Amino acid sequence: MATGAPPPKGWQAIHDEVLRRIHARDWPPGHVIPNEVDLAREFGCARATVNRALRALAEEGILERRRKAGTRVALHPVSRATVDVPVIRREIQERGQRYDYRLLDRGTAQPPAAIRATLGAGEALHVTALHSADGAPYVFEDRWISLTTVPDAAAECFTSLSANEWLLARAPYTHGDIAFSAEAASDRDAELLDSSAGAPLFVIWRTTWDHDRAITTVRLAYAPGYRIRTRIGGVAAGGGQA
Amino acid sequence: MATGAPPPKGWQAIHDEVLRRIHARDWPPGHVIPNEVDLAREFGCARATVNRALRALAEEGILERRRKAGTRVALHPVSRATVDVPVIRREIQERGQRYDYRLLDRGTAQPPAAIRATLGAGEALHVTALHSADGAPYVFEDRWISLTTVPDAAAECFTSLSANEWLLARAPYTHGDIAFSAEAASDRDAELLDSSAGAPLFVIWRTTWDHDRAITTVRLAYAPGYRIRTRIGGVAAGGGQA
Numbered sequence: 345m346a347t348g349a350p351p352p353k354g355w356q357a358i359h360d361e362v363l364r365r366i367h368a369r370d371w372p373p374g375h376v377i378p379n380e381v382d383l384a385r386e387f388g389c390a391r392a393t394v395n396r397a398l399r400a401l402a403e404e405g406i407l408e409r410r411r412k413a414g415t416r417v418a419l420h421p422v423s424r425a426t427v428d429v430p431v432i433r434r435e436i437q438e439r440g441q442r443y444d445y446r447l448l449d450r451g452t453a454q455p456p457a458a459i460r461a462t463l464g465a466g467e468a469l470h471v472t473a474l475h476s477a478d479g480a481p482y483v484f485e486d487r488w489i490s491l492t493t494v495p496d497a498a499a500e501c502f503t504s505l506s507a508n509e510w511l512l513a514r515a516p517y518t519h520g521d522i523a524f525s526a527e528a529a530s531d532r533d534a535e536l537l538d539s540s541a542g543a544p545l546f547v548i549w550r551t552t553w554d555h556d557r558a559i560t561t562v563r564l565a566y567a568p569g570y571r572i573r574t575r576i577g578g579v580a581a582g583g584g585q586a
Numbered sequence: 587m588a589t590g591a592p593p594p595k596g597w598q599a600i601h602d603e604v605l606r607r608i609h610a611r612d613w614p615p616g617h618v619i620p621n622e623v624d625l626a627r628e629f630g631c632a633r634a635t636v637n638r639a640l641r642a643l644a645e646e647g648i649l650e651r652r653r654k655a656g657t658r659v660a661l662h663p664v665s666r667a668t669v670d671v672p673v674i675r676r677e678i679q680e681r682g683q684r685y686d687y688r689l690l691d692r693g694t695a696q697p698p699a700a701i702r703a704t705l706g707a708g709e710a711l712h713v714t715a716l717h718s719a720d721g722a723p724y725v726f727e728d729r730w731i732s733l734t735t736v737p738d739a740a741a742e743c744f745t746s747l748s749a750n751e752w753l754l755a756r757a758p759y760t761h762g763d764i765a766f767s768a769e770a771a772s773d774r775d776a777e778l779l780d781s782s783a784g785a786p787l788f789v790i791w792r793t794t795w796d797h798d799r800a801i802t803t804v805r806l807a808y809a810p811g812y813r814i815r816t817r818i819g820g821v822a823a824g825g826g827q828a
Contacts, residue, residue: 360760363758364758367758405670423670423671424668425764426667427668427816429667429818430665516608517818519817520817520818521816521818522665522815522818523815523816524814525812525814526768526769526787526788526810542786543770543786544768544787545768552818570767571766572765572767573763573764576759576763576764
């Protein structure tokens, strides 16, 4: 804002002006910025408006807010992106496509060691399924469900309602770990996703927890071309196929 | 919380209790929940504590907050994950590894059509570079910089300071678009990343903007094994190589 320019209006304008000062090094990394009351006075707006702007900047990783020490410019600001991970059915339907679900297999078994390390010892429920969009394979779901944490799952057949949706409704999680990666399609991936073995697949691994008890670990292998799009310093968007 | 159980303490406990009521369908999708004052009274805590809990649930996509209509349970709660995208140098150094940067090429040219559609007509600065961790290739950066938005870039050689860092310091962005995908390594990717052509690579495409003017579009192709890890309903984590 040049000297003499009108003060910024609205929280978005205040957000941008604070960002400008940070980038111009008027407020360098580590600098404690003026408090909300002083900024509200300077900008001629409500304190709540300043608060909204600073909160957004904190969520973006630009500012660090501390109850007593005040708000300071982050020493190492990061780009922070928010990714929405909707239920698979909804992700497909929101693209205006027809959703189909097919259970491939369901059974109780001893999970592989890597899964056991998370879900704990003992047998678990293994469910594999294919989700399609307009008849084309969209994502192959390979899931293990803890029968200790979710004993009710043992009675579910998952033929019409996917484990993805059943679990969200019946076994709510408090938090989860998620990893995005690229994997070469296995023979099975390739067969199910109409692809070829070795093709690059976008893969999501996700484990959800009810406090300290693991509910489920799932590998979601998406058909080639899938990408997750989102924004930095803005609103979130969902995944989709390019 | 069973009847007669002590009220939750702290915002995290209130967060969990609200989540429990939502999952138990005491408060079904679309339900307008009690206001903060009433909840603070019920839980015997400060209104700010309730606010903190509800804000977290809104950020997680569980609640929808509207200034006048109150706070309601989201009709379609989504999993929401936050991904930090640090400067490449820091990402490597935070893994305790040695960072090396090598400029591959730098020149002014007419970008391909897809890039031109974003950066606008005219020549742009094309910079390619390799970032390494402990001597092993980590990510291949292929970047176009708008000379209209960032004319100063024309004078930069990018031999010691990467365009990644130079731009963050000198051409701050207001927002960006980001896409995560899996791509098969091209011959050039493979050569630079010590991989083989066709290998599955985790690729980030990112375009950043200063208001409505595009600054730069970059393709970051990571060496095989890279994954981004983060949390749902919790704190963010950075990318890394598994």
